[in-house]
Amino acid sequence: MATNSLFRPLQGPSSTPARSVKIEFDGRALQVQEGVSVAAALLSAGVSRFRTSVVSETPRAPYCMMGVCFECLVEIDGQASRQSCLVQVRDGMKIQTQRGPRALTDGTEAGNE
Amino acid sequence: MSDIQTGDRYDLAVVGAGPAGMSAAITARARGLNVVLLDEQEAVGGQIYRNITRANPRALDVLGPDYASGARIADAFHISGTVHLTGASVWQVGRDGTINYLRGGKVSSLHATQVVLASGAMERPFPIPGWTLPGVLGAGAAQILLKSADLAPSEPVILAGCGPLLYLLGWQYLRAGVPIKAVIDTTDTTDYVRAAGHLIEALAAWPMLKKGLKLMSALKKGKVPFYRGATNLAVQGTDAATGLRFTVGGKDMHVDSKVILLHQGVVPNTQFTWSLRAKHSWNDVQLCWTPDVDAWGRLEGLPNIYVAGDGLGIGGALAAAVQGQLAGLEVAAVAGKIDAGARDSAAAPLRAELAKQLRIRPFLDVLYRPKDANRVPADAVTVCRCEEVTAGDIRGYVALGCSGPNQTKSFGRCGMGPCQGRLCGLTVTEVIAQARGVSPSEVGYYRIRPPIKPVTLGELANEA
Amino acid sequence: MVSQTPDLSKREADVIVIGGGLHGMSSAFHLARRGKRVIVLEADYCGRHASGVNAGGVRTLGRDLAEIPLSLASRDIWHELGELLGDDADFTPSGQLLVAENEKDIVTINKRVALLESHGFTHEKIIDGKTAHELVPTISPHVCGGIWVKDDGHALPYRAVTAFRLAAQRMGVAVHETTPAQRLDWRDGRWHVTTPRGTFSAEHVVNNAGAWAGEFAAQVGDPVPLEIGGLMLMITYRLPAFVKPVLGAAGRPLSFKQFANGTVLIGGGLRCPVDVIGRHGEVDFIRLASSAQTVTDLFPHLRELPVNRAWAGVEAFMPDNIPVIGPSLSSPNIVHAFGFSAHGFELGPIVGRIVSELVCDGTTAHPIAPFSAGRFRPVTATEAGAAVPVPFSIPTGVPR
Numbered sequence: 013m014a015t016n017s018l019f020r021p022l023q024g025p026s027s028t029p030a031r032s033v034k035i036e037f038d039g040r041a042l043q044v045q046e047g048v049s050v051a052a053a054l055l056s057a058g059v060s061r062f063r064t065s066v067v068s069e070t071p072r073a074p075y076c077m078m079g080v081c082f083e084c085l086v087e088i089d090g091q092a093s094r095q096s097c098l099v100q101v102r103d104g105m106k107i108q109t110q111r112g113p114r115a116l117t118d119g120t121e122a123g124n125e
Numbered sequence: 126m127s128d129i130q131t132g133d134r135y136d137l138a139v140v141g142a143g144p145a146g147m148s149a150a151i152t153a154r155a156r157g158l159n160v161v162l163l164d165e166q167e168a169v170g171g172q173i174y175r176n177i178t179r180a181n182p183r184a185l186d187v188l189g190p191d192y193a194s195g196a197r198i199a200d201a202f203h204i205s206g207t208v209h210l211t212g213a214s215v216w217q218v219g220r221d222g223t224i225n226y227l228r229g230g231k232v233s234s235l236h237a238t239q240v241v242l243a244s245g246a247m248e249r250p251f252p253i254p255g256w257t258l259p260g261v262l263g264a265g266a267a268q269i270l271l272k273s274a275d276l277a278p279s280e281p282v283i284l285a286g287c288g289p290l291l292y293l294l295g296w297q298y299l300r301a302g303v304p305i306k307a308v309i310d311t312t313d314t315t316d317y318v319r320a321a322g323h324l325i326e327a328l329a330a331w332p333m334l335k336k337g338l339k340l341m342s343a344l345k346k347g348k349v350p351f352y353r354g355a356t357n358l359a360v361q362g363t364d365a366a367t368g369l370r371f372t373v374g375g376k377d378m379h380v381d382s383k384v385i386l387l388h389q390g391v392v393p394n395t396q397f398t399w400s401l402r403a404k405h406s407w408n409d410v411q412l413c414w415t416p417d418v419d420a421w422g423r424l425e426g427l428p429n430i431y432v433a434g435d436g437l438g439i440g441g442a443l444a445a446a447v448q449g450q451l452a453g454l455e456v457a458a459v460a461g462k463i464d465a466g467a468r469d470s471a472a473a474p475l476r477a478e479l480a481k482q483l484r485i486r487p488f489l490d491v492l493y494r495p496k497d498a499n500r501v502p503a504d505a506v507t508v509c510r511c512e513e514v515t516a517g518d519i520r521g522y523v524a525l526g527c528s529g530p531n532q533t534k535s536f537g538r539c540g541m542g543p544c545q546g547r548l549c550g551l552t553v554t555e556v557i558a559q560a561r562g563v564s565p566s567e568v569g570y571y572r573i574r575p576p577i578k579p580v581t582l583g584e585l586a587n588e589a
Numbered sequence: 590m591v592s593q594t595p596d597l598s599k600r601e602a603d604v605i606v607i608g609g610g611l612h613g614m615s616s617a618f619h620l621a622r623r624g625k626r627v628i629v630l631e632a633d634y635c636g637r638h639a640s641g642v643n644a645g646g647v648r649t650l651g652r653d654l655a656e657i658p659l660s661l662a663s664r665d666i667w668h669e670l671g672e673l674l675g676d677d678a679d680f681t682p683s684g685q686l687l688v689a690e691n692e693k694d695i696v697t698i699n700k701r702v703a704l705l706e707s708h709g710f711t712h713e714k715i716i717d718g719k720t721a722h723e724l725v726p727t728i729s730p731h732v733c734g735g736i737w738v739k740d741d742g743h744a745l746p747y748r749a750v751t752a753f754r755l756a757a758q759r760m761g762v763a764v765h766e767t768t769p770a771q772r773l774d775w776r777d778g779r780w781h782v783t784t785p786r787g788t789f790s791a792e793h794v795v796n797n798a799g800a801w802a803g804e805f806a807a808q809v810g811d812p813v814p815l816e817i818g819g820l821m822l823m824i825t826y827r828l829p830a831f832v833k834p835v836l837g838a839a840g841r842p843l844s845f846k847q848f849a850n851g852t853v854l855i856g857g858g859l860r861c862p863v864d865v866i867g868r869h870g871e872v873d874f875i876r877l878a879s880s881a882q883t884v885t886d887l888f889p890h891l892r893e894l895p896v897n898r899a900w901a902g903v904e905a906f907m908p909d910n911i912p913v914i915g916p917s918l919s920s921p922n923i924v925h926a927f928g929f930s931a932h933g934f935e936l937g938p939i940v941g942r943i944v945s946e947l948v949c950d951g952t953t954a955h956p957i958a959p960f961s962a963g964r965f966r967p968v969t970a971t972e973a974g975a976a977v978p979v980p981f982s983i984p985t986g987v988p989r
Contacts, residue, residue: 073259535747583892
């Protein structure tokens, strides 16, 4: 999966070795760099679709990386609509794609009327 | 009954930890005020100096000396004795200096006698066909990935648009050995002719101009395919970007890439100042709204609230630091910590420095004025990304008597999504202005209301 | 398409309507249907304040006794709005449910319905807890009953204003936006209305000026103790559909609904301060927090739901919480319809018809005596204090 990632770590010697944490995305285990945002971690792990839009249910992914555009919304540890570019990745995080307007109750997906 | 916990009182609250915010805090602290600074990030730096306190030597080398200079301000800030609330999303700034914020899932509030808003800039929206596809990001966003996570595109990347940040990123990628597929520049020769009128002023700011030329020539030396005067930009792809189509010199071109970085300048992030109902003016050169302020950055009609940095109009990091210091001096004077004489003598060299920093702006603003077609798009193009409202939809509302952005919310939920109009506001104003044949000034902007950042019902009910 | 730039050279009409809100547009529409030439003068843009940004409740439930006949007649028009205007303003007959959360609430609702029945009104029905949960399966188990009105519902406020406006314009009504009326003068058997864009004149004037109607009432010799107040609402992100009826609560302020697009609108009589000069209501989050508390009590699963926007609209409140509707008591050819105290949206369609009858026929068959401007003894400005809520009048939300 990570082989298809749109972004990869810069090669080269770095003074602090990147330590990694384990997270889960849509049930898949991922090893990602510690200390980065969830959005950066997912991008480097090959995730290219973070959510589907609420009207046409088309795929969306981070656009601004600074908390302005709200395209990177995902569900983190059961809480929907988190801005993944502003949340730092933590070991054991369970992250899910957000499909359209998410149900808050049971994680079922639903589209629009 | 919920009670939002009301917290401490400060002489000064600063919102934003970029160069302007840090400088305002440092200056006020140096005069003995008690200062709190709130910022969304975990570390200082804002966007321009993002991650500066944690950047490794190699990253500093790739990003270049301008970035590295942010470390000096960060160091001064850390020893200033400012209370720094990290990871704090400010969702309301009241006219009386009340600040409501969300931190660690908890709603809190504090009160400050004076407030400096330093929420900086954001990339100008770039509404073209396909700009909502995954794989399309702002060049600034890509730069944040580089600064904060050491990430670069894994395949040859397209840089499209115009403006210093686009070329800077190209230069940084070259230094880092990241392959660039093409730079597709929307600047055309007439822009150079128009900008030439400002060349004398710009030459006075020679070091900066030289820096710009260095970036451009580095890109050219890097043997990157460089297309100038590109029009009709359209991102290709159905559920992710696959390439960019454009026209150069009457010829239709196509370049493949899964990562397309768009940029056409940055604009002030004015959510706070609009939400305070401050007076704004349309800047026809920078094509954005700027709040009306006095020489210290004080908002007209709001004597206790100041703006510093790119939120006043785009001036860059060095100008922002100076504006932060000026606001800090006036805040200290109002608080009675320094007299007018001391304030003015400290301010004099700062004003000279600010003038110097801003000298190159008219040249850059004219040279890299984003093209009309990339700001006021064709009917089919999505303008409001959240609620998926197109330019054609908006023109349809105008035909039904919609005269301004606030009615577009009622007509079709335009601007009513999570981003609260940040990514569509300027476009909506300009689309309506064009459709009505009046100035953006007459059309106005969205009424921005708190919460400036969404807050959950649970957080609001204070049960979170 | 109707031209949106009215001809400023046409300054004379049969009727001038002051205020381009729902009531003004409904008045203009009904007057035009009666063949009158109408000019509407709107200070900002049509639907800018209470009309455009209220909660959109089409509610007969819980109204003051005096308003019930009008609200039932108005609701009939809502159900036919599509045929009348060519646009139904997204009217959705979802029903409205007032929930009882404890024994005390049960006593309250039983009293209420008994009172209505003693006056011959049978539209409000008592239901038990089981029925309430059948109507709203996701509601908290502690809800133990309620009042149910199945023919109530909701519509989109701004769209309703626009639907009336476009229909009125198609019949030749001239709408002048950003044209605030300033002074009314009766000269040579006509009213002359001064505005920054010059003077307009007409035989009749209708005062539909909402929060700003008090000054025109005073100018024509009918001073009333109108208070300008703000009312807050908030709206959330979109969610899959989980509640159909509009909800209120018997024991605490609430107005709650989910639109077809999935967003949830929350309000319910949440007053807030107003900057009268700036024509702006100031959102007070401390008070909104109590609404958030009510909602999360009734629907615990909504705790994670983000509030995307909150706003406050500017509205006219009368001390007895019912509007002023009727002819001027002091001046000729003036009809007032204002002061709806945050529950005028549902009444818009019928009030415009009543206004047109008062202008054209000098009388109406609808029972409007309780709404006379003369019901207030003359008051001084200092006495015009806070509105006194009438027990069991449930304000719907208002404005942005």
